[in-house]
Amino acid sequence: MSNRKDLFVQILSKERINRSEFEKACFQGIPDGSGLRSTCWKILLNYLPPSKSDWDEVLAKQRNAYNQFIRTMIVDPNQSQDTSDHPLSSSPNSTWSEYFKENEVLSQIDKDVRRLCPDLSFFQQPTKFPASFCSQSLRTRVEQANLQAMQVTQSKAGGSQLMKPKKKYSDDDCYQILPQGQEAHWEVCERILHIFALLNPGIAYVQGMNEILGPIYYTFVTDSDEADVKHAEADAFFCFTGLMSEIKDNFIKILDNSQCGITHNMDSLMNMLRENDPQLYAALTERNIKPQFFSFRWLTLLLSQEFLYPEIQRLWDSFFADSERFKFLLYFCCAMLIAQRTRLINGDFIDNMKVLQRYPIETDIYQLLQLACQIKDGKLILHTVPTKENPAPNSTSGRSGILGSFFSRAKNR
Structure with a gap:
């Protein structure tokens, strides 16, 4: 392992990465357990530029941008101060109207990320760095949307009764819900895909994108030092977005x-x-x-x-x-x-x-x-x-x- 790792350390120690030399080394395999794969993938996916002197600035800018996405794009209309906007509003510009439209896509994302790599316990485990400043848990939002979707039907006695909609997934597909204040890795992936769908309305979310995100996010959380792990969500978002820009035609x-x-x-x-x-x-x-x-x-x-x-x-x-x-x-x-x-x-x-x-x-x-x-x-x-x-x-x-x-x-x- 030391020979392979030494080769990568040598390549990455240079002020400017030699792309041809770097790609050749990565093509032959990045050493497992070296803590280098996440950095290498960020370079290969063009998230990090060739010049190492620019890395800190790029990372800080992109990570701040992603945190801003979370704060501004994940909106809970219940917290709005605008009393004229309400759930029954017919206005196309209504916050509630957009909220309900987003829930349709979010429900599909939620269904898929709960199934993400079920043979690997990683996605069920809590992240060390939950987005505490997020205004709303997307998991809770989906659960509330499903509850609101309960249908009113006529009972045999002539009265009205509530009927729950058919389950979209079995209990075996749903990961254990963690205590308040914690969130599982699958919930982080749910947030990444939700924001991606909002920022890319032309393609939004297509089933299978969760399978592309999963290995990237997993690699960034398990293959980095703690300073990078803290920002794994933001880094995974931008690397996933970059990769999707190359393969999105397969999903259209x-x-x-x-x-x-x-x-x-x-x-x-x-x-x-x-x-x-x-x-x-x-x-x-x-x-x-x-x-x-x-x-x-x-x-x-x-x-x-x-x-x-x-x-x-x-x-x-x-x-x-x-x-x-x-x-x-x-x-x-x-x-x-x-x-x-x-x-x-x-x-x-x-x-x-x-x-x-x-x-x-x-x-x-x-x-x-x-x-x-x-x-x-x-x-x-x-x-x-x-x-x-x-x-x-x-x-x-x-x-x-x-x-x-x-x-x-x-x-x-």
Whole structure:
């Protein structure tokens, strides 16, 4: 680990970051446990400028701006001094009218962040730095909105009765509510996404954005010193916003069939597969395995639902460091298909969908990274593709397997 960490310390110690040298190092993997990944991602996502002398000023300005967003954009009409504005007002400029519109989007955000990475207890745990100056808890706001949505129905006896709306999520999806004054990490993510939706009305919030935010926020909270952790929410907001500016076309339905839309990216992936493995491509085509059945989620969410968080962090090191961002994502997805070629060629429609929609957990991502680089460099040789029955030399089974490549050295750092 020391050699890899020393390399990053050396690169980051310079007054001006050499972008090419820095991206090359990050592409090979940022050392786990070094406390450097959050800083590196901030640079790769263009939140921090190349000149280190500007970092303090940029961070202070952006963090203050985000705190101002919280104070001014999360509004509770109940605290308004304007007595002429009330919940039943028909004015389009009414604060209450805007409040109710926001609640529709906020309810979807709330539903999604409660489900964020349920296998990881992190998002259920309380943050050390709750936004105490926030005028209203968004969780409470959603709960109140659901209560107000209770419908008045006619009882059999002829009287009126209140009927609760159908639950939008099960109790298993809802995290434990913390005591007053505390807030869980999922609530912080809820606030980030809410503010993003308010500032970007053209796209607002689309289901799945929570899966993009999750690894960023998690990395900033768990990979930094406490001085940075205190501002993880603001930093995650701006890095998420920067990343969304690059991949937002995947979330805009009217752009699906454009040159920048998700359909074009899925077609590019299948064309790449056809060029590198015609037999596998033909097998999937014959079985009517369409790319939208599996690669839509892969590409839109940057594989954030296919692997465990430590693996996602490693993959995103390479995705963010890719000078042709996000071309390497396509190479990696192609590698995911080719790595399962034996099972996919021999399987029927149902078998193949099980493999592609729930990618095998025993897969070693470092083998996939090496395979993706072979595809990228035009050096793929199909008969040497490692499989479960025929693993690569010097590798062990499972996701802890190690290859004798620079990717494995990054893992062993």
